[in-house]
Amino acid sequence: MSEDKFGRNEDFPSIVQAQLLPQPAYQGEFTEGSLFTYRNPSKLTWMERLYLPAILSGLKLTASVFFGNMAQWTIWFFKWITGRATEADKGATTIYYPDVMRPDFSPINRGKHILTLRENDDPQCVACYMCATACPAFCIHIVAGEHPDPQIEKYPVRFDIEIDKCIFCGYCEEACPVDAIRLTPDVHLVDFKRERMVYDKEFLMSWNPTRSQEEHVYPGDRPRTSD
Amino acid sequence: MDAPFVVVAILNLAFVLGFLINMGGMLTWVERKQGAVMANRIGANRAYIPIPLPAKGGGIRWYKRFTMIGLFHALTDGLKMLAKEDYTPPFVDKFVYNIAPWFAVVPALVTFAVIPFGGPFQPGIMMSDVLGVVGLNSAADVIHGFFGDTTYQLQLANLNVGLLFIFAAGSTGIFATALAGWASNNKFSTMGALRGASQMISYEVFMGMSILGLLVVYGTVDMNLIAQMQGDVHFGFIPSWGVVYQPVMFFVFLTALMAENKRVPFDMPEAESELVAGYFTEYSAMKMGLFMMAEFIEIAVISGIMVSLFLGAYHIPGVHAVTDSWYWAQHPELTAANTFWGAEVPHAVVIIGRVLSFLIKVVLFCWLQILTRWTLPKFRYDQVMRLGWKVLLPISLVNLVITAAVVLALN
Incomplete structure (x- = not known):
């Protein structure tokens, strides 16, 4: 990513142009032409069109999540056999609703x-x-x-x-x-x-x-x- | 054909079939569970086998927590498939409709026949090693007497055209897709069959092209010999595995095999979001189950092919068996022995270690494929074709030319 002296991304000329337009006086005000337009570069580079390097970087990301969670599950398992495991030790964010009530379920909720x-x-x-x-x-x-x-x-x-x-x-x-x-x-x-x-x-x-x-x-x- | 040969063949058959069919079941569980772990979820864990326990006040209390971290889901899946109504729509071509699932499952099973999963071994010596440790010396003598010192293969069919057999059996799988889609007499199915046929035939082309480089290096299509030739070590630390000779083709061939298996990201023929279930839309019960089973078995088969061609098959670097005829022929200065990094070990240790090493490699590869399945979104149809014809085929051709030139220069 190349940046100009104002720290703006020159790879996206439309963003640079949008920043040169009149800015709204306060946040939320709508003025003509103040909307940002995001455009992807029209062409993929040669490396991106090969797919394989991009796929490998994607696999790296998901594999890191997998191994991170597996490490946490392993720690959970050793705590579990000693009887000290808690919900927070699990390598997952799942709550067994409705077997287990969510902690943020309000006690003054209106129900039956x-x-x-x-x-x-x-x-x-x-x-x-x-x-x-x-x-x-x-x-x-x-x-x-x-x-x-x-x-x-x-x-x-x-x-x-x-x-x-x-x-x-x-x-x-x-x-x-x-x-x-x-x-x-x-x-x-x-x-x-x-x-x-x-x-x-x-x-x-x-x-x-x-x-x-x-x-x-x-x-x-x-x-x-x-x- | 003598009796020991038949016994070894039957044991090999039992191992291969048991391995493949169990992998087919296990991988459904792995697919669910691994996808869950990758997405911070817990995954399938509700199917249980109820166990009766005595209750406090007399009577029986059913213990419902015996879930084996969700392993029974594979069992319930199979049970469900078998117990469901097997409905044949009235408008299908009955004969072709019924025979198509077998075209999916049989090639998936027979492809593994030529994959060497433990190399050449001497069952007589190996069994007497094992039984000698337990102290059954008389039994060891009987078995040693039965098998003798003859060398057999831990491979179902020792064909000298093994790699060609893999391609032949693999391309038979196209019939399943095409016939199922056509016989179903349904627009979605036909669409899926057309896509499947074109995708699989396209990827068949550069699947062959990508492996040619490896054939130039090895100079043979005999799977057993290819596996043996990966048992050497260069410069003392680089194993002579296929991936060392052909690192780019490793990825290209893997991509081609995964496209052949038509799973995500190459699930054009199924495409749930577009074609209901693609070529097996009209199938139900175990006929649909056979298609699913074939897909999961093929994951294990693909892993087996990749491991035996690129990842040193059953070899552990630096471990040699006395039966490795190719290795000892390459090193006439050494005397043939069962060695583990130079130390002499019993024959059984080397062979069992090799089978375990093969299984571990295969399981790791299955993991990689399922990781890919849960990482990538589906390709668009034109992207699949572009990736095949415009990227992978040129890469394979360039690689073939370079490999041929290098091999010619070295000779």
Whole structure:
């Protein structure tokens, strides 16, 4: 690469010409003719047209990555047999998601809903419909009933969330006056059956993120009790 | 044909077939795993063999972590190919369609027949060496009595036209591409077959041209003799390997062989991004598997050819067996013996060392080919042709003229 006295690359005359054009007053301003045009040299040199030297330099680069990673794997192996290996020792940047949660996965991520409970395991919800009103996706469906305790007045007979419609905006959480609905960080809401994507009251109340997905009894798998 | 000869031939056959077919399976794993390591990934590691273990509260717990760093993926691949539906489309030419995969696999397998993987050896002396170490002296005597002191070849077919046989068998592989594509009666397949035929025939031309220089140097096409002639050492430290005589042709011939194998960067006939799967678009199950297997076996075969022509075949520099007739004829002042840098060693050590050296060289070459496959993007069709006809062919011709002139001057 040949440079002129200003340190500019003379192999790319179009860049030099572009630098002689009026420069924008501040970064981001668009002025006529201020765009850079990059052009490759029109012809490959004789050496480049042979391909083989260029291929060899490419192989050198990939082989160096290969051997670097293999060296790191070897170190990892010797640490592994002594039981001191960590994820950072591996010669790869892979994270076994979702077996292993990414370290930058936010704990306040908005995911699956839960219904909070009172001390006697009844739902905290007072069936005020504020979450269903606030919901922009219209995915919350509540049927209210009269609660025996006159202080509480109402309770949800049914509380269904169509989780496949939900956009996880968190408005229901904001709207709730009694902190009855919350969004957990769990986002693994996949299933093969559409019926299982409608979460009912029992399911929302019994959700425990520490249990695996197989251990939960999904609403589509059992006869409805809250009708 | 006497009994010991037949026994040696059967053992050779078992070794070559076992080596090639296992390499075909292993290389699918190597391809995945090496590509992963080159890209900072982990690669295939999920296929496992479940092992039943006693659970804590009684009953059986299935241990699912026995993955052998992904080696079982090759096994599951083969199982999948065999278990899948073998669908023959109604519009194909049945006979040609069914016979085409064999044109791919058979040449790949038979090419290795003429490659010497251990040189001349005396099985009687070698086995009695090995058994003597373990203390089975009576068995050693029996085997020594059976084989005698006769010299046999660690090579499947000791043809005196070995190199020509390699070219003949290699060019038969073109039939697989052309017939498969034509019989499939599909535009993509036909396109792939046309590309494959033109690419392989073009590269066949200067594959022959590039090896002519080496033939001028060695003066023979007998693979066994070519291998033996690489066992010498010049000036005490330069091994007389083909790559020393013909360093440029080493790269040219390797390029030609890789183009013959039609893998990335020369995968014009397949070209997933353009032709679906090229000439084997209409194939399914194990018929498609045979094409894939042929490609992977051919990686090992290419390595074998390159090693035996350019990298001293089975030779370790400075190690000589008593059976190296060419070497001892070149050095009449020396008495024939099994030597390791001057020290005398048992015959078995030299032969086993040579087979290991051949295998290590072959494996390193397979590594190089897979490295190339994961490094380079696909060539464009005109680039493949330009590289062949405008770069590699002139280089081969110039090299041939220079080599001939030098050999003439030295003689």
